[in-house]
Amino acid sequence: MEWTELVEKAKESGVGKTVLPDGNYKLKVEGTKYRDSSGNPQLIVEYSVVGGPYNGDKVTDFLTFSEKAAGIAIEKITSAGAGPDFFAELQTVSGRTVNQIGVDLIAGRLFPSGKVFEVAAKEKGGRNNFYIRSAV
Numbered sequence: 001m002e003w004t005e006l007v008e009k010a011k012e013s014g015v016g017k018t019v020l021p022d023g024n025y026k027l028k029v030e031g032t033k034y035r036d037s038s039g040n041p042q043l044i045v046e047y048s049v050v051g052g053p054y055n056g057d058k059v060t061d062f063l064t065f066s067e068k069a070a071g072i073a074i075e076k077i078t079s080a081g082a083g084p085d086f087f088a089e090l091q092t093v094s095g096r097t098v099n100q101i102g103v104d105l106i107a108g109r110l111f112p113s114g115k116v117f118e119v120a121a122k123e124k125g126g127r128n129n130f131y132i133r134s135a136v
Contacts, residue, residue: 018049018057020121020128026050026136027059029115032107034100040066041103045111059121061130063106065098079132080110080117 027047035042043063049055063073086109094102116136122129 018054018059019123019126020049020054020057020059022120022122024118024120024133025052025054027117027119027130029111029113029117030058031113032111034103034107037062037064037066040064040069041098041100043103043107043111045107047117050116059128059130061128065103076130076132077106077110079134081135082106082110086110 026049028050030046030048032046033044035044042065045061045063047059047061049057049059061076063069063076065073090102090105093105118133118136120131120133122131
């Protein structure tokens with residue numbers, strides 16, 4: 001493994017990220033990226049906190065598209081604005097299978113840079129779970 005890879009792995013694991021206390025926050029999308037997580041497509045959403053004592057702090061959310069995490073991923077993208085038409089488009093664009101093409105469409109359409117969400121954060125095991133309440 002190269003040093004740059006080691007640093008990237010540390011970032012992905014949450015080093016240097018804020019773990020927010022339970023509560024409601026506004027989060028602004030700073031960027032997204034795709035990765036394979038144990039054979040499953042995963043969307044990583046990087047946010048910054050808007051306002052309050054954590055203003056500007058960076059947090060990360062992970063949407064894993066697997067059988068085990070299906071309910072969580074679908075809840076998040078539905079809360080972000082996906083409706084029946086969007087899911088029909090996903091079927092058409094990605095060839096009916098969950099893959100990077102579909103995850104990239106989710107990232108671009110629902111989590112574009114600069115979009116702000118009101119979320120509820122719950123801390124669990126040193127990480128945050130984010131529940132999207134609405135887009136601002």
